[in-house]
Amino acid sequence: MKRYLISTITVLTLLAVAPGAFAQNEETAGQRVLQQQENMRQRFQNMSEAEREKFRAELQERRERFQNMSEEEREKFRAEMQQRFGGRISLGREDQLKAIETIEEQVAKLKAAIQNVEIGREERSRWRELSEEERARFIEKSQKARGERQKAIRTIEQQLAKLRGSGRPQQPKADRQPPIGEIKAIHDLAVKENATQTAGRLQRLIARFQRESRQGRPQESQPGPERLDRPSRERPDRERPARQRRDVQGESPGKRAPEFELNSFDGKSVSLSGYRGKIVVLEWFNFECPLSRYHYETKNTMVELANKYKGKNVVWLAVNSTSHTTPEPNKTFAKRHGLPYLILDDRSGKVGRAYGAKTTPHMYVINTRGNLVYEGAIDDSPMGRKKEGVINYVDNALAELTTGKAVSTAKTKPYGCTVKYANK
Numbered sequence: 001m002k003r004y005l006i007s008t009i010t011v012l013t014l015l016a017v018a019p020g021a022f023a024q025n026e027e028t029a030g031q032r033v034l035q036q037q038e039n040m041r042q043r044f045q046n047m048s049e050a051e052r053e054k055f056r057a058e059l060q061e062r063r064e065r066f067q068n069m070s071e072e073e074r075e076k077f078r079a080e081m082q083q084r085f086g087g088r089i090s091l092g093r094e095d096q097l098k099a100i101e102t103i104e105e106q107v108a109k110l111k112a113a114i115q116n117v118e119i120g121r122e123e124r125s126r127w128r129e130l131s132e133e134e135r136a137r138f139i140e141k142s143q144k145a146r147g148e149r150q151k152a153i154r155t156i157e158q159q160l161a162k163l164r165g166s167g168r169p170q171q172p173k174a175d176r177q178p179p180i181g182e183i184k185a186i187h188d189l190a191v192k193e194n195a196t197q198t199a200g201r202l203q204r205l206i207a208r209f210q211r212e213s214r215q216g217r218p219q220e221s222q223p224g225p226e227r228l229d230r231p232s233r234e235r236p237d238r239e240r241p242a243r244q245r246r247d248v249q250g251e252s253p254g255k256r257a258p259e260f261e262l263n264s265f266d267g268k269s270v271s272l273s274g275y276r277g278k279i280v281v282l283e284w285f286n287f288e289c290p291l292s293r294y295h296y297e298t299k300n301t302m303v304e305l306a307n308k309y310k311g312k313n314v315v316w317l318a319v320n321s322t323s324h325t326t327p328e329p330n331k332t333f334a335k336r337h338g339l340p341y342l343i344l345d346d347r348s349g350k351v352g353r354a355y356g357a358k359t360t361p362h363m364y365v366i367n368t369r370g371n372l373v374y375e376g377a378i379d380d381s382p383m384g385r386k387k388e389g390v391i392n393y394v395d396n397a398l399a400e401l402t403t404g405k406a407v408s409t410a411k412t413k414p415y416g417c418t419v420k421y422a423n424k
Contacts, residue, residue, distance in 0.1 A: 099159040106152040106159075113149035128259065257366040258354040262319070264342040265330040270317065277368050278315050279401055281306070281394065283378075284352065285318040285343060286325070286360040287333045289417035294383055295361065296337050301378060302361075305395055306340050312402045313368070316341040321352035323422035349421040359416030365397045365407070373397065376412030 047055065069077065130138065257280075261271040272280065283302060286292050295301035306316035320330060320343055330343045346352055355364060355375075365374035374397040381390045397407045 096163060099162050103156055103159045106155045109148060110152040110156075113145045113152065255372055257364070257370050257372045258351070260351045260354065262344040262346055262351060265320075265327040265334075265345050266342070268342060270342060270344060272366070272370070275315050276370060278313050279309075279368060279398065280366040281314065281316045281398070282355070282364040282366070283316065283318045284355075284357040284360050284362040284419060285320050286322045286417060286420065287320075287329065288322070288325075289360045291382060291416040292360040295378065296333075298384065301392070303337065303339060305392070305398075308395075309398050309402065310340065312398075314398060314402070318343045319346050319351060319357070320344065321346040321349045321357065322420045323347055323349060324420065347422065349419075352419055352421065357419050359414045360419060361416050362414040362419070363394050365394060365401070367401060373401065373407045374410055375414075377414045380412075382415045 044052065044055070066074065066077065127135070257272060259272050261269065263269055287296075296303070302316075302318075306314075309316075318339070318341060325347060327345070330345075333339075334343055344351075357364075361378050363374070363376060363378050364372060367373045374393065376393060378394055379390055379392045380386065393409055393412055396409065400407050
């Protein structure tokens with residue numbers, strides 16, 4: 001998969017470079033260069049011999065002055081020429097090759113950073129087994145790998161920007177799609193999904209760059225015989241909801257949910273890591289609490305909500321951190337009310353304290369990547385105080401997560417009886 005990823009980045013990099021670095025073959029850029037050459041030729045022909053000698057001397061002086069400039073002075077000179085004459089100043093052949101060499105170096109660094117991330121995932125899976133010193137080293141290594149990855153990406157973007165402007169007029173920002181952005185998206189997709197969806201997306205990008213090379217301007221998607229990916233005719237933008245879901249369900253938002261391993265009161269072993277890839281709802285529960293019982297005896301809130309999302313990649317777990325509770329009453333309660341989920345035994349209070357559970361009920365929603373995206377009350381109507389317009393925060397969060405949307409309300413104030421923890 002890693003070899004495939006690097007090949008993907010290399011191909012895309014060359015495709016991104018090609019329209020700029022070899023713009024002589026593009027119709028629009030070629031016409032511009034030919035027109036400039038024709039204008040210069042006519043001016044030169046109309047000069048006297050003395051004027052021609054003076055012109056040659058000025059060109060030689062400018063060439064020598066440019067060669068003696070620092071890189072910063074050259075950039076400033078290019079900017080002045082662009083503002084004065086319009087268009088872009090072409091990179092010389094040596095500068096183009098130097099930019100490509102820099103890109104190749106950064107691709108190698110990007111590969112190394114990605115490999116470090118893969119190693120980090122293995123260490124993260126056995127986090128609890130690591131010593132404090134090993135954890136500190138792991139955190140330092142992860143931060144360094146992320147920094148190197150971002151630095152490599154920025155450098156590649158800068159070099160591509162140089163090559164993209166070589167011999168080719170700059171296009172309005174609204175019309176441009178930075179190729180490195182697509183490269184990063186494909187990298188993230190390949191790492192997460194083991195490269196299973198990259199082939200189709202890569203073909204669409206190849207087709208798009210080919211169209212840009214022939215037409216001299218970018219077009220997002222234009223169905224036609226030149227498309228390589230004929231079975232999938234949708235615009236590339238239509239893949240964005242899938243990326244949004246990844247963002248929503250835990251690649252970045254929300255803090256990491258504390259890992260735990262508990263037994264249910266009927267003897268089944270449960271761990272949070274065992275539900276990786278699923279949305280998990282944790283309900284802090286105490287059948288002795290009137291506000292907790294309300295949602296089972298007066299309203300069937302919890303059971304109905306759990307059943308509503310049972311077939312939508314959602315797992316519901318009740319957690320009882322009441323220090324004096326015993327297994328039998330919990331099993332009797334579950335049977336009497338037809339609970340479609342387990343009640344976990346946290347009489348030690350270790351998991352409840354790790355999550356900061358304060359009341360029964362106190363709700364937590366964990367996304368598919370193991371991040372907390374909601375914590376707080378089940379709704380805004382303790383003991384049915386509101387007669388209409390009740391907002392069920394957990395229902396809203398699950399509806400948003402299961403349809404690829406961001407969780408609009410991430411935290412509320414919980415209500416209920418205090419959790420009866422054991423004394424420390």
